[in-house]
Amino acid sequence: MKARLDAIDWKILKELQADGRITNVELASRVGISAPPCLRRVRALEEMGVILGYRALVAGAKLGYGVTVFAMVHLASQxxxxxxxxxxxxxxxxxxxxxxxxxxxxxxxxxxxxxxLSSFQAFVGELTATPNVRNVRTVLTLNQVKDEAAVPMEIAPAG
Incomplete structure (x- = not known):
């Protein structure tokens, strides 16, 4: 079910997606309300399940995870x-x-x-040996053009 949000809630979400480490005082200032109601709204968004959590975005390649592959799996039985x-x-x-x-x-x-690639190939061997897997197709990424973990706040949702 779609959550009912007002304009302030949308502003809060946009700001938190841009910077999840923002202080409540700064967030309140940016969305145009005082800190106590801002914190209440954030907590309400968390309780509604609109805000699922907070995490750091980590550069996998800098940690040695330089291969990204998409695998499409077709099962024998659905x-x-x-x-x-x-x-x-x-x-x-x-x-x-x-x-x-x-x-x-x-x-x-x-x-x-x-x-x-050899680590991924070993995984593909395990994947294809998994019961009920009919076939697997893989696509190796060459370059990441966009990686946007946020929900597009610029697009008005339907309904």
């Missing part, structure tokens, strides 16, 4: 139990940073990060 079993397996693989169920020719798309 029965709910089989989809759930595969999803549980995905959650246990550290190399998989994102995974989405998708429509079309594949069942899952995974964003994988590895230190090198």
């Amino acid at each position: 029965a709910e139990a089989d989809l759930n079993a595969f999803a549980a397996k995905v959650r246990a693989w550290p190399i998989v940073r994102e995974c989405h169920t998708v429509s079309g020719d594949f069942d899952f798309v995974m964003k994988c990060v590895a230190p090198d």
Whole structure:
């Protein structure tokens, strides 16, 4: 269900997405309200599940994770139990940073990060040997053009 937010809530979210370490006093100043109601609003957004958490954005390549690959997985069976079993397996693989169920020719798309191609190849061997995996296609990224973790506040949501 879509949360009901007013203009101040949207401003708060935009500011927090830009800088999650901003102080409440500075946030309140930027959105045009005093600090106590600003903090109440932030807490309400957290309780509603609109704000899921806070984290640092880390440069993986600077830590030795220079290979990013997208893997598209097609399962032999799309029965709910089989989809759930595969999803549980995905959650246990550290190399998989994102995974989405998708429509079309594949069942899952995974964003994988590895230190090198041989590490990723070893993972592909494990992935293809996983029960119910029919086939896997991979796409090695050459260059990242955009990486925007934020929700686009410039686009008005429908409804």
